[in-house]
Amino acid sequence: MDLNEHIFPMFRCHKISGTQDRWDDIFSKRPQVTIPKKTVVLQQGQRAEKIYYIINGLFEYSFTMEDGTQGLIEILGDGNIFGLQPILGNNPCPASFIALEDSIVSCISKNEINELLENDPVFCRQIIADFVNITGGLMTQLYLLMFRANQRVEWAIYMLAGQKNRRNPEIKDIFLEVSQEDLARMSRTTRVTVTRSLADLKQRGLLETVYGGVIIYDLEGLGQTLFSNEY
DNA sequence: ACATTAACAATTA
DNA sequence: TAATTGTTAATGT
16 A cells, blocks of 8 residues: 555455455446436436446436536446445435446345345445445545646546456556546636646656557556646 | 636648 | 537637
8 A cells, every 4th residue: 555545545445356355245236227427327316216336337427516626536447336325324415426437336225225125234244345445535535625627637647547448457547538628627726727627647757648648658657747746 | 836718720521 | 411520719707
């Protein structure tokens, strides 16, 4: 665990490729659904009846406030689950889950979850662990309030690339298929600022911009840049 | 100093 | 053609 992990704990990324947890068991025998890019799977304010599991894909978890400003909470990737709060808290979704690429997911109903809670102590342990991670994610949110616009851009790219890297650690040049417009929305800033931040990072040889995307050359360097910034 | 808004040209799918 | 990028100038906090 490096220094970045202490300051910017990527709670939802902790699961190591190849390791199994209770969710993997549960979802290994279930039907899979393909979700096209940009699909809103759970909408902020909406009630939900299912918990979702990402078999292969990338999702943003973000909210919109009354005045229209948006905020990125987390980036979710392979092996992550979402939709816990609306099921177990019996609340509307506090934020939206949006597919950032064509993704494969599986889901489980509220009734089946309740069944597992009654009969499966291993599952109970698992779900508590997941809630702890979600709480940790909120701590990260608080930390992000101190960030300036260009740092939020760096953060968004770092999270996106981190999930991709976790899926495929041997790929050195990480291609993020995300427009600067979308990055601006996720980072709660403007496209001008995104373009400027990217140009700065490009100058340092950390990444390259292409039409409709970003290619990360140095994920570790990006993390170091984020970490070494002063507030 | 840092960021946003509005505008515009150039590039790409 | 529509989407996207890159850039500038003026303005706001």
